[in-house]
Amino acid sequence: MAGLTNKEKQSSKKYMRETIPAIVIYLLMVAGSQYLLKGNEATMWAYPLALSPLIPAYFIARSLVNFVKRSDELIQKLHGDSAIITLLIVIFSGFAYGFLTKVGLPQPDIFWAATLICPLYFIILALLHRKYGMGQC
Amino acid sequence: MSQAELAEQLGVSRQTINTIENGKYDPSLPLAFGMAALFGKRIEEIFFP
Numbered sequence: 001m002a003g004l005t006n007k008e009k010q011s012s013k014k015y016m017r018e019t020i021p022a023i024v025i026y027l028l029m030v031a032g033s034q035y036l037l038k039g040n041e042a043t044m045w046a047y048p049l050a051l052s053p054l055i056p057a058y059f060i061a062r063s064l065v066n067f068v069k070r071s072d073e074l075i076q077k078l079h080g081d082s083a084i085i086t087l088l089i090v091i092f093s094g095f096a097y098g099f100l101t102k103v104g105l106p107q108p109d110i111f112w113a114a115t116l117i118c119p120l121y122f123i124i125l126a127l128l129h130r131k132y133g134m135g136q137c
Numbered sequence: 138m139s140q141a142e143l144a145e146q147l148g149v150s151r152q153t154i155n156t157i158e159n160g161k162y163d164p165s166l167p168l169a170f171g172m173a174a175l176f177g178k179r180i181e182e183i184f185f186p
Binding site: 071073 | 162
């Protein structure tokens with residue numbers, strides 16, 4: 001973390017401390033819930049079990065929001081711009097694909113559509129960093 | 138004064154200082170006032186339209 005101020009280093013460390021365990025727990029809960037749901041889809045526990053990975057996912061999202069809140073104005077601007085651009089791309093892509101389903105394309109799986117938003121956000125964030133001549137996200 | 142030291146004193150990232158120096162980002166008014174106060178100059182002496 002060369003060239004970072006002490007405040008940035010502390011903020012980054014805190015972000016890692018909050019996010020990495022949440023990601024690990026999320027992956028474990030996804031795998032675990034999918035394993036337990038096999039053959040048990042009709043039980044009363046199916047719905048809460050299927051939704052259980054959202055709990056660590058909430059903490060991942062919260063740690064990102066807190067990291068951005070702790071950041072300075074330029075970093076906040078970049079994250080805000082990335083969020084807006086991602087939203088617009090998703091909206092237009094959704095409309096475009098929706099129109100295409102009327103001419104025969106298969107219905108999309110919402111899970112994968114939502115999953116692709118995350119890397120799209122960070123790709124756009126990286127492009128904005130390059131635009132401002134910044135070396136790292 | 139290095140970019141890192143300036144960033145530390147202003148409470149922003151070194152990347153922000155670098156981007157301002159390269160003219161790729163215009164700081165907010167509070168940050169601009171902070172920079173002016175740090176250098177003991179007026180904003181108009183540091184930033185130009």
